[in-house]
Amino acid sequence: MADTDVKGIFDRIPEAFNADAAQGVDAIFQFEITGEGGGTWNVVIKDGACEVQEGAHDDPSVTMTMSTETWMGLVNKEVNGIQAFMSGKLKVGGDIMLAQKYQSLFSF
Numbered sequence: 814m815a816d817t818d819v820k821g822i823f824d825r826i827p828e829a830f831n832a833d834a835a836q837g838v839d840a841i842f843q844f845e846i847t848g849e850g851g852g853t854w855n856v857v858i859k860d861g862a863c864e865v866q867e868g869a870h871d872d873p874s875v876t877m878t879m880s881t882e883t884w885m886g887l888v889n890k891e892v893n894g895i896q897a898f899m900s901g902k903l904k905v906g907g908d909i910m911l912a913q914k915y916q917s918l919f920s921f
Contacts, residue, residue, distance in 0.1 A: 819846055819881055822888055822921075823854045823865055829919040830863040838918070840911055843873035848881040858918065875907035877915075888921045 823844075835858050842856040855870035856863060879887075883902045886892030894916060897903035905912045 819850045819852065819884060820867075822884075823867070826856060826865045826919060827863050829921055830858075831918055831920055832861045832863075834917050835861055835863070838914070840874040840908070841870050841872065842911070842915055843870050843876040844884070845876060845878040846881055846884050847878065851881045851884075863918075873907060875905060875909070875911045875915075877912055878904040878906075887916070890921065 839859045840857075842858070844854045844856070846852055846854075852867065853869050854865060854867050855873060856865050857870070879897065879902060883892055883897055887894055887897065887903075892902075894903065894913070898905060898912075
């Protein structure tokens with residue numbers, strides 16, 4: 814799913830969703846992407862389904878904050894999520910274990 818547009822990636826997340834990996838997952842991932850082309854999106858995963866909405870959710874399970882550059886690097890597999898977190902480029906609030914599961918739920 815190599816892309817250069819943050820919004821375009823969020824628009825296509827449902828296509829990249831791996832329902833098999835989401836069995837038993839009931840979570841709300843919130844993404845706060847900073848910088849040019851960024852924004853806030855939430856991804857709701859429940860009952861093997863995935864729904865993406867632009868804007869903040871009232872009660873996210875986990876919030877991940879990063880720059881547009883870091884988000885694009887994660888999606889395009891040019892940036893390692895653990896390294897981004899350890900270096901402070903990715904900030905996680907809420908359920909950190911859930912944040913680690915995110916990449917397995919989508920085939921970017």
